[in-house]
Amino acid sequence: MTRHIERQIDHLKEKILRVGTLVEEAFSKSITALINRDTSLAQRVMSSDEEIDRMEVEVEEECLKILALYQPVAADLRFVVAVLKINNDLERMGDLARNIAKRVPQLAAGAPVDLPPEIRTMAMLAQEMVKQSLDSVVNADPTLARQVREEDDAVDAARQQIRRRILQGIKARPEQLENLLRVNSVSKHIERIADMATNVAEDVIYMVEGDIVRHRATD
Amino acid sequence: MTRHIERQIDHLKEKILRVGTLVEEAFSKSITALINRDTSLAQRVMSSDEEIDRMEVEVEEECLKILALYQPVAADLRFVVAVLKINNDLERMGDLARNIAKRVPQLAAGAPVDLPPEIRTMAMLAQEMVKQSLDSVVNADPTLARQVREEDDAVDAARQQIRRRILQGIKARPEQLENLLRVNSVSKHIERIADMATNVAEDVIYMVEGDIVRHRATD
Numbered sequence: 001m002t003r004h005i006e007r008q009i010d011h012l013k014e015k016i017l018r019v020g021t022l023v024e025e026a027f028s029k030s031i032t033a034l035i036n037r038d039t040s041l042a043q044r045v046m047s048s049d050e051e052i053d054r055m056e057v058e059v060e061e062e063c064l065k066i067l068a069l070y071q072p073v074a075a076d077l078r079f080v081v082a083v084l085k086i087n088n089d090l091e092r093m094g095d096l097a098r099n100i101a102k103r104v105p106q107l108a109a110g111a112p113v114d115l116p117p118e119i120r121t122m123a124m125l126a127q128e129m130v131k132q133s134l135d136s137v138v139n140a141d142p143t144l145a146r147q148v149r150e151e152d153d154a155v156d157a158a159r160q161q162i163r164r165r166i167l168q169g170i171k172a173r174p175e176q177l178e179n180l181l182r183v184n185s186v187s188k189h190i191e192r193i194a195d196m197a198t199n200v201a202e203d204v205i206y207m208v209e210g211d212i213v214r215h216r217a218t219d
Numbered sequence: 220m221t222r223h224i225e226r227q228i229d230h231l232k233e234k235i236l237r238v239g240t241l242v243e244e245a246f247s248k249s250i251t252a253l254i255n256r257d258t259s260l261a262q263r264v265m266s267s268d269e270e271i272d273r274m275e276v277e278v279e280e281e282c283l284k285i286l287a288l289y290q291p292v293a294a295d296l297r298f299v300v301a302v303l304k305i306n307n308d309l310e311r312m313g314d315l316a317r318n319i320a321k322r323v324p325q326l327a328a329g330a331p332v333d334l335p336p337e338i339r340t341m342a343m344l345a346q347e348m349v350k351q352s353l354d355s356v357v358n359a360d361p362t363l364a365r366q367v368r369e370e371d372d373a374v375d376a377a378r379q380q381i382r383r384r385i386l387q388g389i390k391a392r393p394e395q396l397e398n399l400l401r402v403n404s405v406s407k408h409i410e411r412i413a414d415m416a417t418n419v420a421e422d423v424i425y426m427v428e429g430d431i432v433r434h435r436a437t438d
Contacts, residue, residue: 053434060431064300071290081283084303170389170396177389184400212279215272 005070009079012062013138016083016090019055020134022048023090026097027130027193031123033104034186035115042104045097052094059087075207082207086137089196089203093130096189096196103182113179116165119187122158125151126190129197136204148201149213155194162187224289228298231281232357235302235309238274239353241267242309245316246349246412250342252323253405254334261323264316271313278306294426301426305356308415308422312349315408315415322401332398335384338406341377344370345409348416355423367420368432374413381406 026045033042063084066072072080107113129148136145166184170177202214245264252260282303285291291299326332348367355364385403389396421433 050434057431057434064296067286067300068292068296073287077283077287081286081303084300085307088304088307167396167400171393174390174393177386181386181403212276215269215276 005066005072005076008062008066008070009072009076012059012066012080012083015055015059015062016087017134017138019052019059019087019090020137022052022055023094023097024127024130024134026052026094027100028127030097030100030104031120031127033101034107035120037104037108039105039108042101045101049094049098052091056087056091056094060084063087078207078210082203085203086200089199093193093196096193100186100189103186107179107182110179110182111176113169113176113183115183116162116169116187118158118161118165119183119190122155122162122187122190125155125158126194126197129155129194129201133197133200133204136201140204140208142205142208145201145204145208149198152194152198155191159187159191224285224291224295227281227285227289228291228295231278231285231299231302234274234278234281235306236353236357238271238278238306238309239356241271241274242313242316243346243349243353245271245313246319247346249316249319249323250339250346250409252320253326254339256323256327258324258327261320264320268313268317271310275306275310275313279303282306297426297429301422304422305419308418312412312415315412319405319408322405326398326401329398329401330395332388332395332402334402335381335388335406337377337380337384338402338409341374341381341406341409344374344377345413345416348374348413348420352416352419352423355420359423359427361424361427364420364423364427368417371413371417374410378406378410 026048029041030045032038033045063080066080067077070076129151132144132151133148135141136148163184166180166187169180173180199214202212205211205213245267248260249264251257252264282299285299289295348370351363351370352367354360355367382403385399385406388399392399418433421431424430424432
C-alpha cells in the first residue's frame with residue numbers, strides 16, 4: 001500500500017510539472033510573439049491552450065483517484081490538496097498566456113505602437129517567478145517559494161510604470177488609443193501571471209510546512 | 220462514523236455558504252458605492268475583505284480535517300474537493316469586489332465621469348449569477364448551475380458595449396481619460412466575478428454528476 005501510494009504521488013508530481021512546463025512555454029512564447037509581432041507564433045500559443053486544459057482535467061481526476069483509493073494522510077494529503085490548487089492556478093496562467101497571444105494579431109492590425117520598454121522587464125521578472133515557483137514545487141523548497149512571494153513587488157512596480165507610460169502615450173498620440181489599451185491589457189495579464197506564481201509558491205509553503213501564509217504580508 | 224461525517228459535511232456546507240453570503244454582500248455594496256459615489260461604503264467593503272480571507276483559510280482547514288479524519292469517498296469526497304475549489308473562487312470574487320471598491324474614492328477625486336448605463340445592467344446580471352451559483356451549491360442543483368453558465372454570454376456582451384463606450388468617451392473627452400480607464404477596470408472586474416460564478420457553477424455540476432464540464436462550450 002505504502003509503495004503504491006508513493007508511486008502514485010511520484011506520477012502526480014511528474015504530471016503537474018508537465019502542465020507547468022507547458023504553461024511556462026506558452027507564456028514565454030506569447031511574449032516573444034508580442035515583441036516580434038509574430039502572429040503565427042501567437043496562433044500556436046492559442047492552440048496549445050487546449051492541451052493545457054486537457055491536462056488540467058487529467059491531473060484533477062488523478063488527485064481524486066488518489067484521495068479515493070489511497071486515502072492519504074499528513075504530508076501526502078497536503079501534497080495532493082496543494083496539487084489540486086496549483087493545477088487550477090497553472091490552468092489560469094495558461095489562459096492568461098492565451099489572452100496575451102490574442103492581442104498580437106490585434107496589435108499588428110492597428111496603427112503601429114511602440115511597446116514600453118518596461119514590458120520586457122516585467123515579462124522577464126514574471127517568467128522568472130513562474131520558473132522558480134515550479135522549481136519550488138519539484139524540490140518542495142519553501143525558501144525558494146518565499147523568494148517568489150517577495151519578487152512580486154517588483155512586478156507590481158513595473159506595472160505601475162507601464163500604466164503611467166500608457167496614460168502619457170494616449171495623451172501624446174490619441175490615434176494610438178486602441179493599441180495602447182491593448183498593451184495595457186497585456187501588462188495586466190503579466191501582472192496576474194505573477195500573482196498566480198505567487199499563489200503557487202504559497203501552496204508550496206503550505207505543502208511543506210503546513211502553514212497557510214496567503215493573506216499575510218511578506219516579511 | 221457515518222453520522223459523524225454527515226455532521227461534518229453539513230457544517231462545511233454552512234460555512235462555505237457563509238463565505239458566499241459575505242462575498243455576495245461585498246460585491247453588491249461595491250456596486251452601490253460606485254453608483255452613489257459613496258466612499259465610506261467603499262471603505263467598509265475594503266475592510267470586510269479581511270473577514271472573507273480569514274473564513275477562506277478556515278474552510279480550507281476544515282476540508283483538510285475532513286479528508287484526513289473521515290477519508291470520505293464518492294459523493295462526499297467530490298463535495299469536499301468541490302468546496303476546496305469553490306472556496307478559492309469565492310475568495311477571488313471577494314478580492315475583485317475590493318478592487319471595485321478601491322476605484323470609488325479614486326473616481327470621486329478625479330474629474331466627474333458619467334458611468335455607462337451598461338455598468339448597472341452588467342452588475343445586475345453578474346449579481347444574479349453569483350446568487351444563483353450559490354443557490355446551486357446549497358441545493359446541489361446542476362440545472363440551475365447550467366443556467367449560470369449560459370448567462371455568462373450576456374455579461375461578456377455588456378462588457379464589450381462598455382468597452383466601446385469607454386473608447387468613444389476617451390475620444391470625445393480626453394480630460395476624463397484617467398477616470399474612464401478606472402470605469403473600464405471596474406467593468407473588467409465585474410466580468411471576472413461573473414467568470415468566477417461560472418467556475419462555481421461548473422464545480423457544482425461536477426460535484427453532483429461527477430462530470431467535468433469546464434473547457435467545454437455551452438451549446
